[in-house]
Amino acid sequence: MSLRRPFRNINFTIGFLITLIILLxxxxxxxxxxxxxxxxNLSERxxxxxxxxxxxxxxxxxxxxxxxxxxxxxxxxxxxxxVSIGMGFGILLGSLAAFYKKWIDETIMRISDVLYGFPAVxxxxxxxxxxxxxxxNSMIAIGIFNIPIFARLTRVTSLSIWxxxxxxxxxxxxxSDAGIIWKHILPNILSPLIxxxxxxxxxxxxxxxGLSYLGLGTQPPHASWGRMLNEAxxxxxxxSYLAIFPGCAIALAVLGFNLLGDGLRDMLDPKLSRxxxx
Amino acid sequence: MKKFLLMSLICxxxxxxxxxxxxxxxxxxxxxxxxxxxxxxxxxDPTTATSAAIPRVVYGNVLEGLVxxxxxxxxxxxxxxxxxxxxxxxxxxFILKKGVKFxxxxxxxxxxxxxxxxxxxxxxxxxxxxxxxxxxESVEVVDSHTVKFKLKNVNSMFLFNLARPDxxxxxxxxxxxxxxxxxxxxxxxxxxxIRGDRVILAKFEEYHRKGLPYLDKxxxxxIGDPSxxxxxxxxxxxxxxxxxxxxxxxxxxxxxxxxxxxxGYTTTEVILSTNQTRKPFDDVRVRRAMAHAIDRxxxxxxxxxxxxxxxGSHMDPGNPYYIxxxxxxxxxxxxxxxxxxxxxxxxxxxxxxxxxERFAYxxxxxxxxxxxxxxxxxxxxxxxxxxxQWLERVLRNADFDLTVIGHSEPFDIDIYANPKYYFRYDNPxxxxxxxxxxxxxxxxxxxxxxxxxxxxxxxxAVNGFLFVMPSLPTMKKEVMNWWKDYPMTAQDVTxxxxxx
Numbered sequence: 001m002s003l004r005r006p007f008r009n010i011n012f013t014i015g016f017l018i019t020l021i022i023l024l025x026x027x028x029x030x031x032x033x034x035x036x037x038x039x040x041n042l043s044e045r046x047x048x049x050x051x052x053x054x055x056x057x058x059x060x061x062x063x064x065x066x067x068x069x070x071x072x073x074x075x076x077x078x079x080x081x082x083v084s085i086g087m088g089f090g091i092l093l094g095s096l097a098a099f100y101k102k103w104i105d106e107t108i109m110r111i112s113d114v115l116y117g118f119p120a121v122x123x124x125x126x127x128x129x130x131x132x133x134x135x136x137n138s139m140i141a142i143g144i145f146n147i148p149i150f151a152r153l154t155r156v157t158s159l160s161i162w163x164x165x166x167x168x169x170x171x172x173x174x175x176s177d178a179g180i181i182w183k184h185i186l187p188n189i190l191s192p193l194i195x196x197x198x199x200x201x202x203x204x205x206x207x208x209x210g211l212s213y214l215g216l217g218t219q220p221p222h223a224s225w226g227r228m229l230n231e232a233x234x235x236x237x238x239x240s241y242l243a244i245f246p247g248c249a250i251a252l253a254v255l256g257f258n259l260l261g262d263g264l265r266d267m268l269d270p271k272l273s274r275x276x277x278x
Numbered sequence: 279m280k281k282f283l284l285m286s287l288i289c290x291x292x293x294x295x296x297x298x299x300x301x302x303x304x305x306x307x308x309x310x311x312x313x314x315x316x317x318x319x320x321x322x323d324p325t326t327a328t329s330a331a332i333p334r335v336v337y338g339n340v341l342e343g344l345v346x347x348x349x350x351x352x353x354x355x356x357x358x359x360x361x362x363x364x365x366x367x368x369x370x371x372f373i374l375k376k377g378v379k380f381x382x383x384x385x386x387x388x389x390x391x392x393x394x395x396x397x398x399x400x401x402x403x404x405x406x407x408x409x410x411x412x413x414x415e416s417v418e419v420v421d422s423h424t425v426k427f428k429l430k431n432v433n434s435m436f437l438f439n440l441a442r443p444d445x446x447x448x449x450x451x452x453x454x455x456x457x458x459x460x461x462x463x464x465x466x467x468x469x470x471x472i473r474g475d476r477v478i479l480a481k482f483e484e485y486h487r488k489g490l491p492y493l494d495k496x497x498x499x500x501i502g503d504p505s506x507x508x509x510x511x512x513x514x515x516x517x518x519x520x521x522x523x524x525x526x527x528x529x530x531x532x533x534x535x536x537x538x539x540x541x542g543y544t545t546t547e548v549i550l551s552t553n554q555t556r557k558p559f560d561d562v563r564v565r566r567a568m569a570h571a572i573d574r575x576x577x578x579x580x581x582x583x584x585x586x587x588x589x590g591s592h593m594d595p596g597n598p599y600y601i602x603x604x605x606x607x608x609x610x611x612x613x614x615x616x617x618x619x620x621x622x623x624x625x626x627x628x629x630x631x632x633x634x635e636r637f638a639y640x641x642x643x644x645x646x647x648x649x650x651x652x653x654x655x656x657x658x659x660x661x662x663x664x665x666x667q668w669l670e671r672v673l674r675n676a677d678f679d680l681t682v683i684g685h686s687e688p689f690d691i692d693i694y695a696n697p698k699y700y701f702r703y704d705n706p707x708x709x710x711x712x713x714x715x716x717x718x719x720x721x722x723x724x725x726x727x728x729x730x731x732x733x734x735x736x737x738x739a740v741n742g743f744l745f746v747m748p749s750l751p752t753m754k755k756e757v758m759n760w761w762k763d764y765p766m767t768a769q770d771v772t773x774x775x776x777x778x
Contacts (some may be wrong), residue, residue, distance in 0.1 A: 040580065040646060040649040040650075042646070045580065060642075060645065060646060061580075133662060215662055219662060220644075221660065234527075237527070237530045238529065
């Protein structure tokens, strides 16, 4: 299998590149930003994009480029934590449901149906208003609404695998249930989970931006794309660039992860692709 | 040389004369005015509820008191023609205006005054601001147009309290209608209140100040969303936005030749409230260090787009007793660091600033202060709070280190005499001086005492004194004579007229 082959998929290529750029920007911001992202300079407020401030400055004279860069870190962390929470609990619950069936299955699935029924951002707002606003709480909130998505996916995909002959034979030679789930079930359902993971990653970034926009997510003075949009809104009439750059960053990140997910799905689907060797 | 002087004098006279003419075009009667207001009042009775939205509709327009506050913050007669104070300062005699009528046709007389104040003092009326009338011993009707107030103690705030919206004069027959359809002596009579939408007032033809009001009809339209208010102004549905224009929008509207923005004072002092009982804020050196670390002009620029006036104590520049104390703690980060060192915090300290999310001025000031204090080593964590939560935790339970909030009540330096008030300032000397001040009958001595009070809290750097909120009423160019400053919680449109 050649390393070049995945890049024949145009979605994957573009998505991968965008994601890479965002990831590198986030990594770079740990060692270098043009200015301190939180340092105010009230004599340089509302500068339109210029040579020293490439994307201009905000209402406190903070450098927007530096803040967008730091905001990328924030978004990636939120995406990672939220998807990890969702995947971790989702896979566990989904596997339990698929394995034990009967009332455990019923209970887990009905609860996740209820959770699933809530609009994602609405339930995140609900959870953050219980836990209190803040970056960590918003990650937890977004993670929680990810759980039923992964639980359902895990259950559905693993149900059919439990019926396979090699699972029966593994049972026959006396493998433990946990061992079967770990060795035979999980590897077989991993690809749809990864694809779902990238999609949820994009949704998590969007949800965090939404929560921060409402003042429930990242707290000032820390940079978050959503919060930047929130603060820019009152200055739309005078300095629209304040909103444009964080807005573009959100759009780009969501696009990137979605394309990546699409590309991965195409490639990981054995019916559509030949490059995944068996 | 002489000729030159003469010529310049003539020129000067001409300039002065022409500006005088230009500045005071003759008012014209007629027309209607629509005022946008963010908050709809919960009722129209200014005596039994504290919402500032109530007086902003009715006070000065529908309902009037014995005295009122003029545009410069001075107390002047309104329904009283004049008043006399006895030598010992415990007796106030009011000579009432004659020929004044209520909107229901009843002539105004001394009995109405007696009724009004006895109603306010009656515990059954259950008014929130009992402290305004606590010192009144009795209200006596001397004759049909003379009333005598006897006070238990001398109270320098007595007249000012009579100028508050709480002290509006009503008559017995219509007292129970006050909340829904108030009847007063004001220039406008109440016509209709369409709940959730607007209050409509119409010119009262028999108003006692001759020639007033100029307007035929006034509508207060309640529009909660600030951007909808501005859209209304631009579309022509609204003529004036009295209170709710944000600084960044004011900046924008100022540039539009169709509108004008007045930049005046309010009585809202925005302060960095500091919990005096929490370490390290119990140390005056720490509080002084914070005062030195805050660059007020820069703060006003960043948080208020440059609108607002810096203050050095808890009094607004519109107050007659105001003195400028902004130079006591000039911006000086080095001095701040030195003071922190003396207080035993050479490396600064950590604290939390709780800011009500609802108010942009507070949120922005909080963010800027966090940045400014970080430069002298004080590391603040910002906690944005929902308004209800802020009221509960900060105001009621004093569970906070620092917060930013505006105090809108006029003449409220007395909050520093209450050790239970949320910033927990307990200074017996201040409490004593305030008591003395309020009992001082001589206006000149009283002034000195008020100055001393202001200095005392500045000396102690009780709170970070930041700025006074700008008034920023914004209106169409044609609207004339709107109040530039707001020394009292009101939107008095008696003298407002529309240029044709």
